[in-house]
Amino acid sequence: MDTSSRRATLAVAGMTCTHCEHHVAEALTNAGVTEALADHHRGTAQFVWPLSATEEDLRTAVTEAGYVPGTITIE
Numbered sequence: 001m002d003t004s005s006r007r008a009t010l011a012v013a014g015m016t017c018t019h020c021e022h023h024v025a026e027a028l029t030n031a032g033v034t035e036a037l038a039d040h041h042r043g044t045a046q047f048v049w050p051l052s053a054t055e056e057d058l059r060t061a062v063t064e065a066g067y068v069p070g071t072i073t074i075e
Contacts, residue, residue, distance in 0.1 A: 005034075005050040011070030012062060015040035023065045031061035049074075
């Protein structure tokens with residue numbers, strides 16, 4: 001990871017199983033992040049967020065996948 005990206009965690013509501021985790025991680029990856037890992041038990045997705053991807057892009061991708069994006073925390 002370089003200075004053009006940062007690690008982040010996104011709260012995600014609506015995940016109930018490992019299949020959901022895959023959908024959320026794939027949606028975030030398609031929106032431009034790398035190393036996306038979702039955890040339905042915690043209701044979060046962690047990823048490396050490049051500066052080129054907007055918060056709106058990430059939220060839209062998760063919403064279009066059928067989940068509810070919450071707070072993003074930069075680590």
